[in-house]
Amino acid sequence: MQDDLTGTINGAKDAQDLIELATAEDSVGDLLRRGLDWLTRVVRFDLATVFLLKEGRLVSVAARGPLANAKVRQHSLKLSEFPSLRHALETRRAKAFTEEDHAHGDGDPFDGVLDLPPGHSCMVVPLCAGERCYGVLSLDRAECETYPQPVVDLVEVYGQMLATALQSAEQRVTFERLHRQDHEHAKLLEAQLGGDSEGILETSRSPVMRDLARRARQVAETDTPVLITGETGTGKERLSRAIHRWSSRADQPFVTLNCAAIPAGLLESELFGHVKGAFTGATKDRAGRFQMAHGGTLLLDEVGELPFDLQAKLLRALQEKTFEPVGSDKTVRADVRILAATHVDLQQAIAQKRFREDLYYRLSVFPLRLPPLRERREDLPQLCDFLLEEQSRRTGRRGMRVTPAGLARLETYEWPGNLRELANALERATILTRGNELGPEAFDMPTRGAVAATPSVEPVASVAPAAGEPKLAPVLTLAAVQREHILRVLTLTRGRVYGEGGAAALLGLKPSTLQSRMKKLGIARLEQFVVDEA
Numbered sequence: 001m002q003d004d005l006t007g008t009i010n011g012a013k014d015a016q017d018l019i020e021l022a023t024a025e026d027s028v029g030d031l032l033r034r035g036l037d038w039l040t041r042v043v044r045f046d047l048a049t050v051f052l053l054k055e056g057r058l059v060s061v062a063a064r065g066p067l068a069n070a071k072v073r074q075h076s077l078k079l080s081e082f083p084s085l086r087h088a089l090e091t092r093r094a095k096a097f098t099e100e101d102h103a104h105g106d107g108d109p110f111d112g113v114l115d116l117p118p119g120h121s122c123m124v125v126p127l128c129a130g131e132r133c134y135g136v137l138s139l140d141r142a143e144c145e146t147y148p149q150p151v152v153d154l155v156e157v158y159g160q161m162l163a164t165a166l167q168s169a170e171q172r173v174t175f176e177r178l179h180r181q182d183h184e185h186a187k188l189l190e191a192q193l194g195g196d197s198e199g200i201l202e203t204s205r206s207p208v209m210r211d212l213a214r215r216a217r218q219v220a221e222t223d224t225p226v227l228i229t230g231e232t233g234t235g236k237e238r239l240s241r242a243i244h245r246w247s248s249r250a251d252q253p254f255v256t257l258n259c260a261a262i263p264a265g266l267l268e269s270e271l272f273g274h275v276k277g278a279f280t281g282a283t284k285d286r287a288g289r290f291q292m293a294h295g296g297t298l299l300l301d302e303v304g305e306l307p308f309d310l311q312a313k314l315l316r317a318l319q320e321k322t323f324e325p326v327g328s329d330k331t332v333r334a335d336v337r338i339l340a341a342t343h344v345d346l347q348q349a350i351a352q353k354r355f356r357e358d359l360y361y362r363l364s365v366f367p368l369r370l371p372p373l374r375e376r377r378e379d380l381p382q383l384c385d386f387l388l389e390e391q392s393r394r395t396g397r398r399g400m401r402v403t404p405a406g407l408a409r410l411e412t413y414e415w416p417g418n419l420r421e422l423a424n425a426l427e428r429a430t431i432l433t434r435g436n437e438l439g440p441e442a443f444d445m446p447t448r449g450a451v452a453a454t455p456s457v458e459p460v461a462s463v464a465p466a467a468g469e470p471k472l473a474p475v476l477t478l479a480a481v482q483r484e485h486i487l488r489v490l491t492l493t494r495g496r497v498y499g500e501g502g503a504a505a506l507l508g509l510k511p512s513t514l515q516s517r518m519k520k521l522g523i524a525r526l527e528q529f530v531v532d533e534a
């Protein structure tokens with residue numbers, strides 16, 4: 001198709017370019033520039049102008065052709081004064097103007113801006129997609145001739161494509177803004193709840209802790225993997241967050257994956273993502289934690305629980321920084337700094353063939369061992385202040401403090417659940433106390449001697465027997481009874497939580513519920529129950 005008003009139309013190639021234009025992830029400016037480039041190939045004009053609708057006005061945002069000048073680029077029109085433009089938007093149809101239209105219609109949109117002859121070639125194309133009309137495209141030529149209908153139809157399709165591309169560019173901007181807002185919001189919440197604070201690390205009174213914090217800050221500056229070990233509740237996750245915040249990746253995502261909390265069959269997809277149809281229930285592509293952490297830090301919590309076959313895949317992802325989502329043969333690259341945490345003795349797990357030695361050496365380039373609370377008792381006063389302050393942000397109970405006698409009481413306890421147990425003890429004491437002072441009577445843990453005798457139970461109080469009556473057993477807290485019972489069942493199942501005959505099934509709980517209860521009660525996961533089956 002070629003005449004005075006059409007350019008050279010190169011069939012499939014032009015259609016393909018147009019589709020590419022509509023699906024490209026360009027910014028709005030680039031999109032308009034490329035869109036007008038495309039148009040020059042298929043239709044002749046001296047001026048193509050894109051006007052976008054803003055508060056009842058059509059504002060020129062891009063212009064192309066020999067007549068495009070600064071005045072055209074700054075031009076704007078009141079839509080209500082141009083019925084022909086309004087009509088094009090209402091009917092969503094492109095229209096070529098004839099000499100007659102010019103004689104009886106509204107004024108020329110470029111009156112006062114350009115000196116175009118009466119009856120010049122002119123076409124108006126609405127830019128509408130879905131529910132929205134974004135504006136109009138106008139084509140003008142200094143010659144007096146009407147654009148033929150096939151050209152109008154073609155440019156109308158172009159207008160629809162351009163509007164669709166504008167729509168997706170707009171959606172992308174909105175999505176990115178919402179994503180940013182979510183990120184900001186999450187950070188704010190974290191800050192409000194105190195989760196963005198490193199807690200008592202560098203300010204610790206314990207020389208061991210201070211040294212650990214110093215080394216953590218040094219390694220934070222690098223991309224070296226760090227293996228954080230320590231008993232349950234010693235603050236491994238909080239230390240990981242501190243390392244992330246101290247690193248140059250601080251503004252990028254911090255993503256965690258608790259390898260013990262996710263059923264083994266789903267872990268690979270959680271780590272590396274999956275593609276639609278990879279397995280029953282995979283109804284769409286889903287990014288894994290590696291992709292989510294791109295540019296940032298990924299904490300593999302309870303890494304000792306990672307199934308053996310998945311450990312090889314993780315090793316490859318660490319070495320090559322690439323992996324394949326489940327069900328895909330496409331290799332994905334992610335730039336992720338890895339932190340791993342565990343409370344199990346990985347050396348022992350290696351000896352029992354439950355953990356790969358090569359992965360261990362990869363993860364443990366820089367090991368950090370968090371001491372248990374009983375080895376840093378000198379931090380108790382600071383920790384109590386810190387945890388009470390943090391708790392007050394959640395509960396509103398401000399100004400709580402532990403009296404010196406209360407502290408002396410806390411110092412006599414062994415703290416098997418470490419900082420988490422301390423936080424829980426303080427919260428319980430706050431609930432049970434009317435005033436602001438937590439004295440020894442506010443705390444329900446046994447003294448050091450009692451702990452040694454019955455390590456897994458926590459009596460609240462001994463009920464004094466009346467004279468002549470046999471001695472009564474100590475009254476246990478509900479938590480202590482639960483703890484003891486769960487430990488018994490875990491021993492029976494040799495540490496197995498999941499599946500038929502697992503502890504969760506025996507206790508009538510969902511495995512995830514049992515896991516979280518175990519975590520709360522400070523029950524370390526499972527190696528002490530596992531009998532080496534080799």
Ligand SMILES: Nc1ncnc2c1ncn2[C@@H]1O[C@H](COP(=O)(O)OP(=O)(O)OP(=O)(O)O)[C@@H](O)[C@H]1O
Binds near residue numbers: 198200234419
């Ligand atoms: N350095 C710290 N200063 C003050 N409080 C801390 C510190 N580290 C941890 N905590 C508190 O102790 C509790 C347990 O912390 P965290 O979850 O980081 O421990 P963890 O070792 O990762 O536990 P788990 O082994 O169960 O995964 C949380 O309430 C946390 O706020």
